[in-house]
Amino acid sequence: MAFELPALNYAHSALAERGMSQETLELHHDKHHQAYVTALNGFVEKNADLQGKSLEEIVTATYGDEARAGIFDQAGQHWNHIHFWNALSPAGGGIPGTLESKLNADFGSVEQFKDAFKAAAVGQFGSGWAWLIQKDDGTLAVTKTPNGVNPLATGEGTALLGLDVWEHSYYVDFRNRRPDYVTNFLDKLANYEFAEANLA
Numbered sequence: 001m002a003f004e005l006p007a008l009n010y011a012h013s014a015l016a017e018r019g020m021s022q023e024t025l026e027l028h029h030d031k032h033h034q035a036y037v038t039a040l041n042g043f044v045e046k047n048a049d050l051q052g053k054s055l056e057e058i059v060t061a062t063y064g065d066e067a068r069a070g071i072f073d074q075a076g077q078h079w080n081h082i083h084f085w086n087a088l089s090p091a092g093g094g095i096p097g098t099l100e101s102k103l104n105a106d107f108g109s110v111e112q113f114k115d116a117f118k119a120a121a122v123g124q125f126g127s128g129w130a131w132l133i134q135k136d137d138g139t140l141a142v143t144k145t146p147n148g149v150n151p152l153a154t155g156e157g158t159a160l161l162g163l164d165v166w167e168h169s170y171y172v173d174f175r176n177r178r179p180d181y182v183t184n185f186l187d188k189l190a191n192y193e194f195a196e197a198n199l200a
Helices: 022-046 056-063 066-086 097-107 110-122 176-189 190-195
Strands: 128-134 140-146 158-164
Touching: 022 066, 056 066, 066 158, 097 110, 097 140, 097 190, 110 128, 110 140, 110 176, 158 190
Parallel strands: none
Antiparallel strands: 128 140, 128 158
């Protein structure tokens, strides 16, 4: 069974008033993400041991295997983007109570969480991701990963909220102003209900 590009939960134009244009979503979802899915399916077709495996199984099985780095890149990016589309919302920015309490407890305040997340996202050199994760001990933390790497692969914790900081995510709307893109995500686009639902 081939992997497929998931449909968005909102119209391509639904995030425009909150800082992510229809053009960005059409390029990012319809072109970039589709390319990862197509390439991944090509790899699966040529590797019998991957056939019938879930996306999560492929991500964890190929991570750190130099000979299968190309497979991991496509599988990791497919997984990351499925997460990312859910991490965006036309009604984003509002933080529900349970998550807010956890952020206050583990970071000191919501603002301190946002500062830590922004530092990770802006500080990720080149292409990559910033993540809010829940560690095995239940506490929340912020981390960053290069390229297509994610917390599922590294085993750092459960991904609650991920932000794509590859340039194709923001260049149409923010040009080279990654800090503005990150702030806009945290304040206007982040689907904190999705993050709360991912809590253990």
